[in-house]
Amino acid sequence: MHTFLSNLSDLWRVTLAALVFGAGLPTVFAVGIRYRAQIDDGATGTARQTALAISALCFAVVMIAVVVGVLFIARSFLATRLGIHLLGA
Known part of the structure; x- marks a missing residue:
């Protein structure tokens, strides 16, 4: 039962992130x-x-989210190759 509740908790986080970034950002852009x-x-x-x-505020929010997303994806590359430690790398 503990594993089920743990998986359910993780599923909720993934669903929330998908709604915010998957549908939220295009909505803000629109x-x-x-x-x-x-x-x-x-x-x-x-x-x-x-x-x-x-x-301007809507476009700024979308641009900041895109830049943070790219930096999050590239954080280990930036840390190992350039010595720049961002976003917990």
Whole structure:
């Protein structure tokens, strides 16, 4: 029973990560595109500034996630070849 609960706990973590990174990042990117389209449609004043801020924030979140993901994948290479220890390597 202990093994089953341990596997269930690990499965929950994997499922959560898949939802966040698998569906969450494309959703955040789509929201950024939607707000960017409001700027291109001729929004003015406060609506334009708000749409610009939200779209920039969405794109920044996606870019940071991509960079962290690449660094996470390459962390052992960076540690052994270049001596750069990132993300627990």
